[in-house]
Amino acid sequence: MTNSKLLKNTLIYSFGTIGSKAVSFLLVPFLTFYLNKSDLGTYDLLMTLILLLSPIVSFQLSESIYKFIRLEKETIKIREIVSNSIILLFLSILLFEIVFFIINIFVEYEYFYYFSICLVTSILFPFFQKLARALGNNKLFTIIGLLNASIILIVNIILLKFFNFGLISLFLSLIFSNMICILILVFRTNVIGDFNLKSFDKNLINNLLKYSIPLVPNSLSWWLINSSDKFLILAFLSIDDNGIYAISSKYPIILILINSIFILAFQDEKLLEKDNSNLINEGRMFDKYINFQFSLALLFITLSKFMVLFTVASDYIKAYEAMMFLFVGVVFSSLSSYLGVYLMRELSTKEILKSSLIGGVINVLFVLLFIKYLGVLACALGSIVSFFVLFYYRYLYLNRKYFFLVNLKKIIMLTTVIIVIISFIISFDNNIFIIFLITLSAIIFFIVNKHLINIFIKKYV
Template sequence: MSNAIGDKLLKNTLIYSIGSFGSKILSFLLLPLFSLYLTTVEMGQYDLILTFVLLVTPLITLQLSDAIYRWLIATDKASSAEQVITTALSLFLVATIITFIVVGIVVYFEPQPYVLETMLFLFFSALFFILQQVLRGLGLTQKFALIGILYSLLLLLFSLVFLWVCNNKLQAVLLAMIVANIVVNIIILWRWKIYHYLSGKYIDKKLIIPMLSYSLPLVPNAVSWWLMTMANKYIIFQQLNTAANGIYAVSSRLPSILMIVFSLFLLAWQDVILKDDKADYREVTTNTFSQLSKFMFSIGLIFISISEPLIHYLFSSQFYEAWQYMPILVLATIFTSFCAFLGTAYQQKKNTVKILTTTIIGAIVNIMMSYFLIEYIGLFAAALGTLFSFIVVFIIRQQDVKSFYPVVLTVKSFWLPFILSLVYCYLVSLNQKYIDWSLFVIALIISLLLNQQLLGKILQKLKGRIL
């Protein structure tokens, strides 16, 4: 890896980490708070609402957030930025109106609870996500990180307030999310003056086709991931019950910490890799994935080893069963990060159709495994289906992009940590405390050994900034 690119990648990762990690951890800590007030059934309903929002968000945004960032990061002209932002937000508003009309018609014939709260949360959260990508594309990385922290603090504050004053606790959580999103959108648009980039005269019809050609394949891609997630939840609901959905939701939230950590790196990696789509990044890609693989697997070993105590101490006893599925979902999350890393290859070449096709294959694998196995192994079917689906997607993408985006699976950085993770999953399933804590200590040692070079660079970088 060239020193210039390596230094930029590390610097950007640290910037995103300082700002974003705190906000994401605050958001993560809200889940135990919600579990204290919500029953398993309400937690299942809450998770279904979030899943619905995940489905409709790509439809309402047309995945234009990706296009905005991709276009803005490649331009230095203010006039071009105005055209990109205004054109994209205009398309977003049109899609929003159509979506609300469709949902209104459906609800008229088939009433559902919490429809108004869900739709308001959908709109303001979708707008917030788009505006965040505007900040990134304009190079305002510090403000991007800061607004994430502000959102989490506001969400925590409003959650405490509404949970205190509202009898309906699920409605209280939804109201807190709505108000928090409204406030941060106001800050971005008016306090940070992003509204200066918005005007009807900036709408550029010539940008519509290229941006939609880039973003639209990402819509069914995102929906496919939703279908995979929703299919799991629907299968669990039909074959088991709503409470099982709540338990599975908890088991999948803790491994999401790994995805939070990876997402900080991915933001910085995109800043590097998408800036110039004609540059040769083969050597950089190979070295970066090697380090990424060692880091993700080593952190994964730590999480796997303490699955049981994490669930036991962070959540109420009604969710205790969730620890059994967590090790498998940790592995699934690791391969999710690998798939996302390879996805940047398609983004760089603006070939987002390949992202879609590989995702659909993974979704089919997941749904089939969950459907045919849940009768025999319960929630393990959903967890294993998720793991194997991401492994399949990873293998396909790794082979497809190797000519220009080589990812080498070495024994030290990939195969050995992967096999060790499988061994950890088995040993943890024995549920012996002395084994778990022994594995935890070993995992810490392995993590230090595998990442000593990376840790050295980080410490050196931090020392240089402080001094």
């Protein structure tokens, strides 16, 4: 990919990703004033459960259609891919809903119907959004993400502030927003015109599943790393602690979205290349990515206390402590995702699965060992350990096969320095000291990334 094209795609994704996440972020302080920690914790648990079930029900077909359509040139073949993936997806959803309703006969739950509809729409929306991206409509992909978040924000404000719907407003806003966006995507991508039941092809479905099914346990492994903590907190601590941790995990989304902007653009091009034969020459670019990640994470870490202090209700102020460690976890998550693009390029879904599964198991074991002593901090530290293992496994595989070199000593040193800084911030809890660290980290960020900032300014400012 040329630098110009990569920057262009990065900016396209920036608009939708930053916009949608910014809108979602605006909802965080609003929720803390209208929902108590218990309700917020309950909703977060149910959304976490949706994250667990979605890849199982969908077979991760969105990843298959993206890969297969991007490599396909013939319109007829593309229509066959779309038709077969939709047939399979809807059959899977129908089967799951039947099983789900049978279970509800024996185990009743207050929010069952809301949860069920949220799950279905949360499967269909990213599927059709990914289809738009696969067809090359990056602008639709990004704009629809922004629209989805905006509708959720507006509906929540109306239902919480003016109708006092409480927890139910969160479900209704998600359902309404997803359904509106699904309809827009269906018509704008011409799915109705392309869909044909007669295109059913057993061999094509097998090929789609052959690629996507190994990604299902991979997603479950990521769930173990990112989301299983919520249930462990409920088991060993309390639903109120879940509410606190829910807020802690919202702010690192800022760094996640910045990373995802680059990864989306990076993935678009790298998945079109045939192999990793030139990987030995890409270490320098990855080294710059490491510098950017750690310097930006340090800046957000030093800002963490004030971010929470000025944006949420006072009951949630302690959320900043776990939040700082979560930023470090996000760094290793992004480094792992970067290397994961190379694994996807050579169709090494088994290696993706192995690395993610190992990381997921380590996270659960770490939290189980330390949650009674460290509370929610054990979950945040577990994310660092598990994502580092995930990154290290993928690095070893690529280095062994392609001589892809990474400066591990620098990574370990930077991680150690940042964790020491976090420990000082928690121990001293002095605002003047924190302001000094914010100033210092901002200077470090601009010095370390001076070259990238200059390129951006010259080209776009």
